[in-house]
Amino acid sequence: MTLTDTSRPHLLVVGAGLAGLTAANRALELGLRVSLLERFTDTGHVCASRTNGGVFHVGFRTVTADPKELFQVVRAANDHFGRPDVAQALADHAGRSVDWLRGLGTVFTAMQPDQGWKDTVLAPLGFHERTDMAWQGLGADRLITALEQRLVARGGELVRGARAKALLLQSGRVRGVRIERASGPAELFADAVLLADGGFEGNAEMVRRFITPHPENLLLRGCESGLGDGMRMAEAVGAKLIGMQAFYGHVLSADSLHREGLSPFPFLEFLATAGMIVDGSGTRFMDETLGGHIMSNTLARHGDGLGHVVFDQAMWEGIGQHFFCPPNPNLVRAGGTLHRADSIAELATLIKVPAAQLQAQVDAVNAEVSARASQQDRAQREGMTVFARGRYQHEAFAHAPYYAAPACAALTSTMGGIEIDGRSRVLDQQGEAIAGLYAAGSCTGGVEGGPAVGYIGGLIKALVFGLIGAEDFAASRGGDHVG
Numbered sequence: 001m002t003l004t005d006t007s008r009p010h011l012l013v014v015g016a017g018l019a020g021l022t023a024a025n026r027a028l029e030l031g032l033r034v035s036l037l038e039r040f041t042d043t044g045h046v047c048a049s050r051t052n053g054g055v056f057h058v059g060f061r062t063v064t065a066d067p068k069e070l071f072q073v074v075r076a077a078n079d080h081f082g083r084p085d086v087a088q089a090l091a092d093h094a095g096r097s098v099d100w101l102r103g104l105g106t107v108f109t110a111m112q113p114d115q116g117w118k119d120t121v122l123a124p125l126g127f128h129e130r131t132d133m134a135w136q137g138l139g140a141d142r143l144i145t146a147l148e149q150r151l152v153a154r155g156g157e158l159v160r161g162a163r164a165k166a167l168l169l170q171s172g173r174v175r176g177v178r179i180e181r182a183s184g185p186a187e188l189f190a191d192a193v194l195l196a197d198g199g200f201e202g203n204a205e206m207v208r209r210f211i212t213p214h215p216e217n218l219l220l221r222g223c224e225s226g227l228g229d230g231m232r233m234a235e236a237v238g239a240k241l242i243g244m245q246a247f248y249g250h251v252l253s254a255d256s257l258h259r260e261g262l263s264p265f266p267f268l269e270f271l272a273t274a275g276m277i278v279d280g281s282g283t284r285f286m287d288e289t290l291g292g293h294i295m296s297n298t299l300a301r302h303g304d305g306l307g308h309v310v311f312d313q314a315m316w317e318g319i320g321q322h323f324f325c326p327p328n329p330n331l332v333r334a335g336g337t338l339h340r341a342d343s344i345a346e347l348a349t350l351i352k353v354p355a356a357q358l359q360a361q362v363d364a365v366n367a368e369v370s371a372r373a374s375q376q377d378r379a380q381r382e383g384m385t386v387f388a389r390g391r392y393q394h395e396a397f398a399h400a401p402y403y404a405a406p407a408c409a410a411l412t413s414t415m416g417g418i419e420i421d422g423r424s425r426v427l428d429q430q431g432e433a434i435a436g437l438y439a440a441g442s443c444t445g446g447v448e449g450g451p452a453v454g455y456i457g458g459l460i461k462a463l464v465f466g467l468i469g470a471e472d473f474a475a476s477r478g479g480d481h482v483g
């Protein structure tokens with residue numbers, strides 16, 4: 001590609017996922033010349049934005065909720081990690097960003113029961129119905145194709161096979177990108193750059209450095225499109241990276257590490273919240289009631305990153321049938337290992353842990369359950385409320401048969417990355433915006449994650465900050481380009 005001065009784009013966008021395509025399309029609407037660089041060469045390239053469940057939500061609340069409530073949801077989920085202006089921007093713009101997509105002809109539907117967060121789902125559905133990865137022709141795939149087509153139809157440039165490697169600076173301002181293509185390296189110039197190249201799931205070295213010393217036992221539940229290039233490029237010009245350790249994850253069958261058909265579903269974490277998860281010595285290592293996102297993060301970092309989810313018959317028949325494509329009956333149906341025994345001692349033998357140790361963990365869970373029950377009885381008598389520490393509650397191991405399923409953590413998307421402000425501007429170590437540089441989507445940090453591993457929703461994060469970035473840049477140029 002040769003860019004003459006007259007065809008030189010105002011905005012260079014890196015990455016054709018939801019964040020990049022949103023920014024590029026919005027910038028075009030606002031009268032700007034736009035080039036979008038995508039490292040993959042093929043149309044229909046596989047990226048997180050194409051291979052997902054399509055549920056737009058803000059921390060498991062509908063995007064149409066009052067922004068005041070959404071702000072509280074984001075701050076509470078993250079335990080106040082990250083910048084308040086970023087949480088505010090997400091809350092304020094979630095509804096109108098989805099309306100913007102709707103205005104382009106995007107079709108949303110609801111999943112039943114919507115439970116207050118599944119009312120804005122990309123149609124057609126189908127992703128949540130199978131244990132293996134199904135995405136072709138479904139809502140997210142269609143949305144990305146439609147955004148690509150719209151960009152090109154409106155005169156935007158989509159450059160495939162161009163991998164951004166470094167940012168170019170002129171007089172302290174980001175002015176372009178150095179790329180690698182099959183034909184060799186090239187330098188592309190623009191008035192500003194918006195990084196939207198996804199997370200670092202596909203970069204084993206970064207996963208090892210930031211997430212787990214045992215990446216071989218961490219299942220990649222998504223795809224390898226994100227290599228962390230944008231984070232490294234931004235860091236090289238002074239940007240701050242934030243919350244790199246946290247990832248959006250689930251607990252899956254450990255068989256999924258070696259066998260197809262057990263990812264993206266079923267999740268084992270709900271069974272673990274009722275029962276427990278133990279490591280290779282038969283020992284619990286976390287409060288399971290905190291839920292699946294923190295459980296997967298904790299498991300990935302604990303020991304060799306593998307464990308067993310242990311539960312009883314009542315849990316299998318109860319919470320085992322909860323959520324999308326649940327473990328009961330899909331785990332066994334899809335070929336996942338499920339050990340079954342008439343006693344805890346026998347189960348311990350099957351999973352090769354000391355029987356006394358496993359029994360002690362079961363006793364501890366049962367003691368927690370009965371302590372909670374007597375606390376609740378007393379509180380009821382005294383008219384008080386008992387607040388649970390976690391989102392979920394243990395259940396008592398009541399009777400045989402007992403079960404254990406080998407488990408691993410599964411990485412869907414990384415949640416840390418480049419720190420931005422509420423206008424999608426990339427910030428340096430002092431919190432000052434780096435001139436000419438924006439970022440949106442999974443390459444950014446501080447929106448979700450943090451020590452509490454608060455998952456807010458990757459799609460809404462990509463959409464909102466892609467939109468805001470384009471608008472802020474257009475506004476910064478003055479009225480002549482803003483339509």
Ligand SMILES: Cc1cc2nc3c(=O)[nH]c(=O)nc-3n(C[C@H](O)[C@H](O)[C@H](O)COP(=O)(O)OP(=O)(O)OC[C@H]3O[C@@H](n4cnc5c(N)ncnc54)[C@H](O)[C@@H]3O)c2cc1C
Pocket residue numbers: 014015016017018019020037038039040045046047048049050051052053054055056057162163164165196197198199221222223225226227228229230264412413440441442443456457458459460462
């Ligand atoms: C299985 C699964 C289910 C999910 N379900 C949901 C859900 O229901 N709801 C929800 O909110 N979120 C969900 N997510 C998360 C959501 O899909 C992502 O957070 C979101 O799509 C990220 O969008 P993005 O544009 O930031 O990144 P991506 O979609 O990863 O796009 C980045 C693009 O940049 C390209 N790229 C990478 N490096 C370079 C480079 N150096 N130069 C040029 N191009 C580059 C990549 O090839 C890719 O096309 C799910 C994710 C997965 C994997």
